[in-house]
Amino acid sequence: MKFEPVTIKDIGKALGLSTSTVSRALRGSYEISSETKRLVLEYAEKINYRPNPIALSLKERRNHSIGIIVCEIANNFFSQAINGIESIAYNRGYHVIMSQSHESYEREIVIVDHLASRSVDGLLVSVSSETQDYTHFKNLYDKGLPIVFFDRVANEIITHKVIADNFKGAFDATEHLIENRFKRIAHITSAPYLSISEERLEGYKAALQKHDITFDEKLVHYCYHGGMIYDEIETALTKLFKLKVKPDALFTGGDRVTTTCMQALQKLNKKIPDDIAVIGFTNTNVGELFNPALSVVRQPAFEIGQVATELLISMIESKRPVTEFETKILQTELFVRNSSVSREKG
Amino acid sequence: MKFEPVTIKDIGKALGLSTSTVSRALRGSYEISSETKRLVLEYAEKINYRPNPIALSLKERRNHSIGIIVCEIANNFFSQAINGIESIAYNRGYHVIMSQSHESYEREIVIVDHLASRSVDGLLVSVSSETQDYTHFKNLYDKGLPIVFFDRVANEIITHKVIADNFKGAFDATEHLIENRFKRIAHITSAPYLSISEERLEGYKAALQKHDITFDEKLVHYCYHGGMIYDEIETALTKLFKLKVKPDALFTGGDRVTTTCMQALQKLNKKIPDDIAVIGFTNTNVGELFNPALSVVRQPAFEIGQVATELLISMIESKRPVTEFETKILQTELFVRNSSVSREKG
DNA sequence: TATTTTTACGCAAACGTTCCCGATAACGAT
DNA sequence: ATCGTTATCGGGAACGTTTGCGTAAAAATA
Numbered sequence: 027m028k029f030e031p032v033t034i035k036d037i038g039k040a041l042g043l044s045t046s047t048v049s050r051a052l053r054g055s056y057e058i059s060s061e062t063k064r065l066v067l068e069y070a071e072k073i074n075y076r077p078n079p080i081a082l083s084l085k086e087r088r089n090h091s092i093g094i095i096v097c098e099i100a101n102n103f104f105s106q107a108i109n110g111i112e113s114i115a116y117n118r119g120y121h122v123i124m125s126q127s128h129e130s131y132e133r134e135i136v137i138v139d140h141l142a143s144r145s146v147d148g149l150l151v152s153v154s155s156e157t158q159d160y161t162h163f164k165n166l167y168d169k170g171l172p173i174v175f176f177d178r179v180a181n182e183i184i185t186h187k188v189i190a191d192n193f194k195g196a197f198d199a200t201e202h203l204i205e206n207r208f209k210r211i212a213h214i215t216s217a218p219y220l221s222i223s224e225e226r227l228e229g230y231k232a233a234l235q236k237h238d239i240t241f242d243e244k245l246v247h248y249c250y251h252g253g254m255i256y257d258e259i260e261t262a263l264t265k266l267f268k269l270k271v272k273p274d275a276l277f278t279g280g281d282r283v284t285t286t287c288m289q290a291l292q293k294l295n296k297k298i299p300d301d302i303a304v305i306g307f308t309n310t311n312v313g314e315l316f317n318p319a320l321s322v323v324r325q326p327a328f329e330i331g332q333v334a335t336e337l338l339i340s341m342i343e344s345k346r347p348v349t350e351f352e353t354k355i356l357q358t359e360l361f362v363r364n365s366s367v368s369r370e371k372g
Numbered sequence: 373m374k375f376e377p378v379t380i381k382d383i384g385k386a387l388g389l390s391t392s393t394v395s396r397a398l399r400g401s402y403e404i405s406s407e408t409k410r411l412v413l414e415y416a417e418k419i420n421y422r423p424n425p426i427a428l429s430l431k432e433r434r435n436h437s438i439g440i441i442v443c444e445i446a447n448n449f450f451s452q453a454i455n456g457i458e459s460i461a462y463n464r465g466y467h468v469i470m471s472q473s474h475e476s477y478e479r480e481i482v483i484v485d486h487l488a489s490r491s492v493d494g495l496l497v498s499v500s501s502e503t504q505d506y507t508h509f510k511n512l513y514d515k516g517l518p519i520v521f522f523d524r525v526a527n528e529i530i531t532h533k534v535i536a537d538n539f540k541g542a543f544d545a546t547e548h549l550i551e552n553r554f555k556r557i558a559h560i561t562s563a564p565y566l567s568i569s570e571e572r573l574e575g576y577k578a579a580l581q582k583h584d585i586t587f588d589e590k591l592v593h594y595c596y597h598g599g600m601i602y603d604e605i606e607t608a609l610t611k612l613f614k615l616k617v618k619p620d621a622l623f624t625g626g627d628r629v630t631t632t633c634m635q636a637l638q639k640l641n642k643k644i645p646d647d648i649a650v651i652g653f654t655n656t657n658v659g660e661l662f663n664p665a666l667s668v669v670r671q672p673a674f675e676i677g678q679v680a681t682e683l684l685i686s687m688i689e690s691k692r693p694v695t696e697f698e699t700k701i702l703q704t705e706l707f708v709r710n711s712s713v714s715r716e717k718g
Numbered sequence: 719t720a721t722t723t724t725t726a727c728g729c730a731a732a733c734g735t736t737c738c739c740g741a742t743a744a745c746g747a748t
Numbered sequence: 749a750t751c752g753t754t755a756t757c758g759g760g761a762a763c764g765t766t767t768g769c770g771t772a773a774a775a776a777t778a
Contacts, residue, residue, distance in 0.1 A: 029432070033764055044728045049766060059726060076489035080429045081764035084733045087377070089426065091469070099458075100451040109446050112472055121469050121491070123437070126458055143422035145467070288661050310658070315634050317663030379734055388759045395736060397736035405756060430763045 029357070034071050039303040041065055052077075091121035092338060093141040095151045097129045097252065102309035103281045103327045104152070109175065110331025111150060117338050120147070125264045129251055131156035138162050148172035148342045150334055153180060155217040155252045167194055172341035172348075176334040177325075179221045179353075187353040192222050192307075192323040195358035196229025199277050199323045202360060204237045206273035206367055208303055212245040212266050214259065215279030216252040216288060223248070226279040226307065253282030260290040267294070275299075275366070278306030285310065298365050304367040307358075319363035326356045377456070378419050387411055387477065392682040396422075396712050438466035438684060439487040441497045443475045443598065447675045448497070448655035449627045455460060456677025464685050466493075475597055477502035482507050485557040486632060494518035494688045496680055499526060501563040503599045511699040518687035518694075521679040523671075523700075525567045536671040538568050540654075541704030543573025545623050545651045545669045550583045552713055554621035554649055558591040560605065560633060561625030562598040570595070572625040572653065591619055599628030613640070621645075621712070624652030631656065644711050651712040653704075665709035672702045 038048045043062070051058045051066035052075075058066075069075075083089045092115060095332070096104045108124070115122050123146060128133040134154045142149065151163065151173060160180040167173050167183055176188040203211050213230050215223045231241050247262035249255075266273050268301055278284040284306030290296060298304050305321040313320040333354050341348050384394045389408070397404045397412035398421075404412075415421075429435045438461060442450045449655045454470070461468050469492060473480040478544045485508070488495065497509065497519060506526040513519050513529055522534040549557050559576050577587050593608035595601075612619050623632040630652030637644060644664055645648050651667040659666040679700050687694050 031764085034766095035764075045765080046729075046767075047727055049383045049764095050727090053766085057726060061724080076485075078430075078764050079427055079489060079491045080435065081733090082766085083426045083764090084424075084430055084735095085765055085767095087733070091398070099445060100453070100455050102446070105446040107452050108470075109444070109472070112445075112470065116471070121487075122471075123467050124454075124458065124470050125462070125468075126455070141467075143425060285658050285661070288658070292661065312631050312634070312656070312658070314664075315631070315638065315663060316658075316661045317665075319663075377734085380736095381734075391760075392733080392737075393757055395734095396757090399736090403756060408756080424734050427763090428736085430733090430765095431735055431737095433763070 032075050033076060033078065034075075036073070037066060037069055037075060040070060050101075060108070088342075089121075089147050090119055091146055092125055092335070092342075093123045093125065093146040093149045095125050095127060095137055095141070095149065095153075096284075097127050097136065097152065097154050098254070099124065099126060101281050102311070103177070103325060106309055106327035107152075107331035107334075110328035111335045112331075113328075114332050118335075127154040129155045129254060131158075135162045138166065138227070140172055142166045146171075148174070148338045150338055151175050151180075151332075152177040153220070155220055155250060158219050166190065170347075172338055174334045174338040174341070177222060181221060184351055186334070186341065186351050188330050188334040188337065189221070189225075189353065189355055190330065190358050191355050192225035193229040193232070194278070194325040195307065195360075196226040196277070197233045198229075198358070198360050199307075199321075200230045200233035201236070202362060203275045203277065203303060203305060203366060204233060204239065206303070208368070209239065210242075210245065210271060210273045211239075211275045211277055212247070212273035212302075213277050213279065214247045214249060214266075214283055216248065216261050216283060217250045218248045223279060230277060232354070244269060249283055252280055253284070253286040256286055256290065259283065259286045260293070263287065263290050263294060263296075266366050267296075271344060273302060275303040275305075278304065278308075280306075280308070281308045284308040284320075284322070288316065299311040299368050303366045303368060305362075313361065314363060316365070318365045321363045321366035322361050324359045324361060326358070329356055377424060378421050379424065380421075382419070383412060383415055383421060402572070405654075413615060434688075435467075435491060435493050436465055437469055437492055438493040438681070438688075439469045439471065441471050441473060441480065441483055441487070441495065441499075443473050443498065443500050444600070444628075445470065445472060447627050447658070449671060452655055453498075453677035454674035455568045456674035457487040457681045458677075459674075460678050460681035460685070464681075466685065467570075473500040475501045475600060477504075481508045486513065488512045488517055492517075494520070494676055494684045496677075497521050497526075497567070498686055500595060501566055504565050516647070516693075518684055520680045520684040520687070522676050523568060527567060532680070532697050533700065534676050534683065535567070535571075535701055536676060536704050537598040537701050538571035539575040540579070541653065541669040541671070541706075542572035542573075542623070542625070543579045544704070544706050545653075545667075546576045546579035547582070548667070549621045549623065549649060549651060549710060549712060550579060550585065552649070554590065554714070555585065556588075556592070556617060556619045557585075557621045557623055558619035558648075559594060559623050559625065560593045560608050560612075560629055562594065562629060563596045564594045567626060568631045572671060575587065590615060595629055598626055599632040602632055602636065604631045605629065606639070609633065609636050609640060609642075613642075619648060620651040621651075624650065626652075627654045627656070630654040630666075630668070634662065645714050649706075649712045649714060659707065660709060662709075662711070667709045667712035668707050670705045670707060672704070675702055692711075 034045050034048045038045045051063045125137040174186045179187045234321045249258045278287050307323045309327050380394045384391045397409045471483040520532045525533045595604045624633050653669045655673050659668045
């Protein structure tokens with residue numbers, strides 16, 4: 027099934043004009059008589075002519091499309107971020123091409139290669155949780171393909187980056203727990219080499235230190251699949267509850283990690299916040315409907331997407347090579363609800 | 373910022389061969405000596421040659437990309453459906469280009485026009501809640517652009533469609549409420565002209581009829597923005613509670629409608645299921661974490677996306693015009709939890 | 719009237735590929 | 749020696765556009 031496109035040539039033939047004249051008339055060039063312009067415009071309108079974007083891309087060596095690589099779309103944070111991306115891209119005349127790495131390094135490589143073989147003008151990337159080596163990005167970037175990282179960034183690559191203030195978000199969440207008299211705060215998070223994991227861990231540590239609580243390695247668990255695999259989370263929780271001195275609170279470092287933890291806690295029959303208090307990084311918009319209402323650190327996902335896209339497009343459209351790069355850090359928001367406020371201790 | 377592409381011409385120049393020879397060598401044509409092939413292949417590998425997909429698209433008049441139009445990505449059902457779409461498209465070598473109508477008819481028209489001006493080989497569409505006129509789709513479809521509708525379909529257009537069994541899903545949900553002794557069942561749903569709304573309403577009515585409960589128009593409320601606007605939902609609920617004979621149960625017809633209803637009920641201080649029982653169409657995967665655990669009708673979103681994509685690609689790749697169309701109906705799943713089971717009445 | 723300027727348009731190349739049609743050489747067959 | 753084959757390659761058109769350059773006719777100027 028193919029559909030017969032109407033081209034500039036068809037207009038020319040119908041009107042007895044050359045393609046160049048038609049092209050110029052369409053663009054309103056001054057060297058075409060107004061009479062001819064009228065004729066062309068009217069006819070084009072009549073047969074509903076649309077310029078072929080592929081031909082244009084070939085000429086201009088531009089696609090007017092940007093590629094997005096994220097781990098999952100079905101994730102509150104990323105779907106909101108993509109929303110922000112799309113809102114800017116759309117206004118600037120760019121298409122958005124999406125791919126999911128499903129947290130797989132292998133797949134990320136294939137996708138990058140696939141997307142970047144010049145079918146895309148730039149890349150918006152949040153790396154997979156498996157990714158430790160960034161040469162697949164580096165190669166393309168060095169060849170001149172604009173890339174902007176958001177959320178999970180590749181620190182090795184010098185380009186624009188847009189992230190939430192993960193350190194402060196984690197610090198605030200942890201301090202909030204401490205201020206509510208919780209002393210033994212566990213931390214379940216994503217893969218350790220992920221930039222977000224590191225930043226959040228540092229925030230968590232800093233809050234403990236500020237309040238003279240010694241950091242205990244045994245209270246930190248990394249889930250290499252970012253909460254996508256239930257068992258990984260349940261195992262981590264089980265281990266935590268087997269500790270001689272059990273944790274009385276839990277700070278989770280990721281969207282999926284948080285909700286999966288909640289499910290696992292329910293299954294393990296743990297009462298929140300009595301058995302364990304919970305606060306987590308997540309962008310769910312139904313936290314207040316949970317039982318109990320879930321305290322969360324919320325990232326400005328939509329804005330992160332927007333800012334990243336603006337930076338990317340500025341790179342794409344820049345005439346001269348960009349040499350000054352910035353890392354934008356957007357503030358998180360703390361929503362305190364019942365899951366992190368002890369009824370006894372309060 | 374642009375990056376200098378390596379073309380078939382560069383290879384030719386470097387090796388003293390014509391572009392045609394290089395092209396043929398790359399494709400392994402039999403009329404090229406194995407020695408030349410080796411040379412070309414090696415050199416291409418060395419300089420990391422990638423064929424320019426844009427040039428190919430221009431030649432083949434194919435893009436190997438499919439457009440998706442949905443109302444919102446940040447929606448459990450759609451993000452899961454897109455997941456399914458992407459899983460198939462990826463394997464078949466297609467890119468996925470996404471757009472959001474944000475439930476706006478105007479915007480849908482712009483998007484369709486934008487996407488379809490031959491930059492896309494086919495369209496996967498779930499129409500916006502505002503859309504009542506389908507000529508923008510019809511025009512393109514008649515010109516030969518393959519379109520497959522999923523979830524919210526345009527019945528007027530004869531093509532493949534993939535939907536959940538909305539009638540049965542609604543029937544089951546309603547009957548479940550009835551079997552749990554609820555008698556006055558309200559129904560809050562999306563825009564009335566949406567195919568899904570109609571199908572679900574019919575299922576709801578059928579269940580009432582089966583159990584000899586007379587249908588009461590006053591118990592049905594349409595939310596034209598599909599739950600995206602909080603006030604619309606709260607207003608509907610308030611009206612329901614002002615009825616002389618108040619409803620004792622609520623069946624919600626959509627992902628966003630359901631979660632927003634839950635939020636509004638919480639704000640209105642209604643106890644579930646004592647004040648009102650709730651069951652709703654939603655694909656949230658945290659329903660069991662709600663307070664109380666939420667009963668849901670779940671659509672096979674991922675599979676719907678997959679099937680729709682398979683049908684679309686089969687249309688795209690079909691040599692002869694497709695004349696036989698099917699409407700695939702996939703079964704929903706009922707998850708009964710506490711929100712729809714009365715403690716008193718049970 | 720002869721010359722210059724302006725107006726309005728066409729030709730052809732280019733973007734990167736593929737592919738039809740030749741072309742050239744080597745080689746065996748006649 | 750001539751011819752037909754076969755193997756191997758190049759030329760050039762085509763996909764739909766844009767654009768630099770050239771040029772005829774018309775208009776303006778001398």
